[in-house]
Amino acid sequence: MTTGARHPGWRRLAPAVLAVMMPAALVAWNAPDGLPGWRQVGIASAWAGLGLLLASLLLMLREPRLASWLGGLEAMYRWHHRSGTLGYALTLLHPLALAADAWQEVPSRAHLALAPWSQSWPTQLGWVALLLLMAGLGATFAHGIGYRRWRTLHAALGAAVIAAAVHVFVLLGDTAAAWAALGLAVAAVGWRLLVVDRGLLAPTYRVERVEHVAQGVIEALLRPLGPALRPAAGQFVLARFLDGERYRACGEFHPFTASAVGHDGTLQVTVKALGACSWRIQEIAAGVLVRLQGPFGDFLADADAAPQLWVAGGIGVTPFVAALRERPCPKPTTLIYVYRGDVDAAFLDELRATPAADPNFRLVAAATGSAPPDLDALLDQVEGLAGRRVQVCGPAGLAAALLPLLRARGVPPGWVRHESFDFR
Amino acid sequence: MMRRLFIAATAAFWLAVAALWFSAPSRPDESAAPVPAAAEPRYTLADLAKHAGAESCWMAIDGRVYDFTAYLPKHPADDAFMLAWCGKEASEAYRTKTRGRAHSKRADELMPPYRIGVLAGGG
Numbered sequence: 368m369t370t371g372a373r374h375p376g377w378r379r380l381a382p383a384v385l386a387v388m389m390p391a392a393l394v395a396w397n398a399p400d401g402l403p404g405w406r407q408v409g410i411a412s413a414w415a416g417l418g419l420l421l422a423s424l425l426l427m428l429r430e431p432r433l434a435s436w437l438g439g440l441e442a443m444y445r446w447h448h449r450s451g452t453l454g455y456a457l458t459l460l461h462p463l464a465l466a467a468d469a470w471q472e473v474p475s476r477a478h479l480a481l482a483p484w485s486q487s488w489p490t491q492l493g494w495v496a497l498l499l500l501m502a503g504l505g506a507t508f509a510h511g512i513g514y515r516r517w518r519t520l521h522a523a524l525g526a527a528v529i530a531a532a533v534h535v536f537v538l539l540g541d542t543a544a545a546w547a548a549l550g551l552a553v554a555a556v557g558w559r560l561l562v563v564d565r566g567l568l569a570p571t572y573r574v575e576r577v578e579h580v581a582q583g584v585i586e587a588l589l590r591p592l593g594p595a596l597r598p599a600a601g602q603f604v605l606a607r608f609l610d611g612e613r614y615r616a617c618g619e620f621h622p623f624t625a626s627a628v629g630h631d632g633t634l635q636v637t638v639k640a641l642g643a644c645s646w647r648i649q650e651i652a653a654g655v656l657v658r659l660q661g662p663f664g665d666f667l668a669d670a671d672a673a674p675q676l677w678v679a680g681g682i683g684v685t686p687f688v689a690a691l692r693e694r695p696c697p698k699p700t701t702l703i704y705v706y707r708g709d710v711d712a713a714f715l716d717e718l719r720a721t722p723a724a725d726p727n728f729r730l731v732a733a734a735t736g737s738a739p740p741d742l743d744a745l746l747d748q749v750e751g752l753a754g755r756r757v758q759v760c761g762p763a764g765l766a767a768a769l770l771p772l773l774r775a776r777g778v779p780p781g782w783v784r785h786e787s788f789d790f791r
Numbered sequence: 792m793m794r795r796l797f798i799a800a801t802a803a804f805w806l807a808v809a810a811l812w813f814s815a816p817s818r819p820d821e822s823a824a825p826v827p828a829a830a831e832p833r834y835t836l837a838d839l840a841k842h843a844g845a846e847s848c849w850m851a852i853d854g855r856v857y858d859f860t861a862y863l864p865k866h867p868a869d870d871a872f873m874l875a876w877c878g879k880e881a882s883e884a885y886r887t888k889t890r891g892r893a894h895s896k897r898a899d900e901l902m903p904p905y906r907i908g909v910l911a912g913g914g
Contacts, residue, residue: 399864406865452793456800463807468865470811472904478815479900481808487894501801508794538867 379438382426382446389425390418390454397544405471409464412457417535417548419454420500420528423447424555429563429605429620431661440663448507451524455500458531462497489537492530499527514642518619525556566607566620566658570594572634574608574655581713583640584682585649586626588633589657595632596659598625600690601667601786604659606636608648611655617644620660624685626714627692634659637713639682666758666786673756675700676749678769680761681711686786687760688714696727701749703731705740705765740765742772753777759785832856832908836880839910843878845870849907850881857905880910 393414398407426437426447434440462481470477479485483494506512506520532549539545562568572589580586598604605620621644627635640646667690675698677687684704690696706712718730731748733740746752757778759766766785773783834849834856842849848859859873866873876884885894 403865448793452796456796459800459804463804466807466811469901475816476900478811481811485900487898504797505801508797540868540872 378436379442381437382442385425385437386419386422386446386450386453389422389450390415390457393418393544393548403468403471405464405468409461409468412460412464413535414544416454416457416461417528417531419450419457420531421548421551421555423451423454424525424528424552424559426450428555428558429660429663430568431663434663439665452504455504458497458500462493489534492537493534496527496530496534499523499530503527514644525559528552529556563660564620566660569607569658569660570596572657572659574651574653574657575633576653577651580637581715582710583649584637584711584713585651586635586637586713587651588635589659591632591634592656596634596662597632598628598634598662599668600625600628600693601670601686602662602664603686604634604636604661604663606660607658608651609656609658611652614651614655615647616655617647619644620658621645621648622663624689625662626685626689628689637682637685637688639713641682664786666760666784669756670700670758671697674698674751674754676752676755676757677702678757678759678761678765679704680759680765681706682713683759683761683765683786684712684714684718685760687758688717691718691721691725691728695725699727699729699751699755701729701731701755703733703745703749705733705735705745705761707736708734739768742768746772746776755782757783759783833911834908835911839880840878845874845877848874848877850876850879850885851910852880852882852885852902854910855906856908856910857902858907859905862901862905 394411397414398411423446426443429440434443437443466477466480469480483491486494503520503522503524506517507524509517512520529549529552532545532552536545536549571592573592574587575590576588578586596604601624603622603624605622607618607620608614608616610616623636623638625634626637629635638645638648640649666686670690675696677700679687679702684702684706687702702718704712704715704718706715709715712732712734715732718732722728722730731745733745735741749755752773753776755778757769757773759769763785766783770780770783774780834851836851839849839851839856841847842858842860845863846860848863850857850859859877863870863873
């Protein structure tokens with residue numbers, strides 16, 4: 368079971384080690400000796416690229432135990448992106464290096480190395496893999512693309528890696544390395560599609576109660592039908608709501624922060640209507656079943672270490688509410704809560720009442736309307752800022768605006784943590 | 792950072808592909824033109840059989856004899872696939888890769904530089 372403890376540093380390096388070892392092992396296993404330079408580069412870049420792409424596939428397997436071994440979901444996804452992009456770049460080098468080799472041999476025929484229509488189908492499959500990688504990564508890095516479209520195009524990357532592994536398998540024949548690459552690619556994509564995305568191993572809960580806590584924000588109380596998850600304050604779960612009597616689910620897992628954890632295994636999650644699926648979830652009612660994966664994350668894991676400054680933007684207040692509901696603050700803690708208006712501000716009444724019961728806690732609440740918050744003025748209200756650990760939960764723009772202001776007030780960058788719960 | 796790498800790598804790739812294509816010859820490559828059979832050395836199957844290893848690998852394909860010794864390390868598949876046909880008439884193996892799949896047009900284009908003669912009595 369994952370707890371809220373911060374993952375040790377060496378474990379957070381585990382995804383990086385995987386991203387280095389996979390290509391290194393495949394190159395050492397397969398790189399031939401004694402070939403001309405460019406041909407050697409072409410073959411080595413193909414194996415290194417495939418190794419990185421396979422590492423990227425392994426790092427997308429969203430299993431709590433695996434995430435714990437590999438330093439947390441955040442570290443896994445960071446290296447999933449890095450290894451995927453580096454693998455793509457090396458894969459592009461593969462046909463170019465083979466063309467360079469052909470150029471050295473017979474310059475007038477070098478262009479044929481880059482002419483898929485004149486090649487056999489196993490080689491053409493390699494080109495299909497390359498173009499799928501290009502399309503999938505293009506969508507990944509595109510700004511402003513909708514979640515559904517992004518998800519479909521991103522899935523093309525899994526198909527691309529399988530196509531690349533089949534390309535290698537057919538060209539090289541029944542070698543152990545080709546079998547290993549193909550087996551790993553198919554197993555990782557299959558596990559993700561059939562087990563992770565369908566939630567086959569995820570515990571099932573029943574929605575017991577739904578409250579509207581702000582405009583476009585609900586808080587749902589979930590009761591386990593079997594084994595229960597035990598998230599700590601600051602952790603999140605991935606939830607996939609199932610069809611109910613009058614509720615048609617969108618069938619996707621989305622991350623939601625736990626806002627309270629009961630001793631009886633019950634769990635409360637807060638859902639803000641941000642996209643098509645979370646809009647639909649606003650309509651859930653008691654009785655709907657939901658599968659949960661997790662818990663993930665280590666946000667607030669070091670909240671006992673020193674006096675705290677918490678900064679929440681909008682629904683980013685949820686992990687802080689969970690921490691306050693769990694127990695009184697062990698250290699002096701100030702929460703700066705910025706939101707558009709009172710009608711949008713979830714848990715505002717509860718937070719305003721908290722200092723009466725918890726003398727270590729202080730609230731600085733600010734309705735900003737459509738204007739950006741005056742963070743300078745808000746930080747002026749925090750006593751002893753330079754000695755506080757800062758935890759920020761909200762949009763990336765909020766953290767980006769805060770960092771230079773905090774640094775100017777003597778807070779070291781290493782004392783600032785940001786959680787955006789963005790898992791694209 | 793990764794976004795910039797993706798854009799730079801993709802742009803560099805297509806630029807390289809375009810450069811190679813624009814540099815391609817517009818008329819047929821003379822080095823690939825067939826040499827009149829009468830002017831070429833003729834080898835028998837017995838001659839071929841003397842070159843049946845990695846140190847000297849000759850094959851007959853469709854009546855032509857090739858010395859693939861220099862090409863052996865460049866073949867994409869394991870050495871054993873090609874080595875098995877050194878010193879032999881390998882037309883069927885070339886056409887089917889022993890699994891019913893033909894070699895590509897590009898593979899055909901790569902062969903002329905390795906041609907050393909014709910098979911005596913072959914066609």
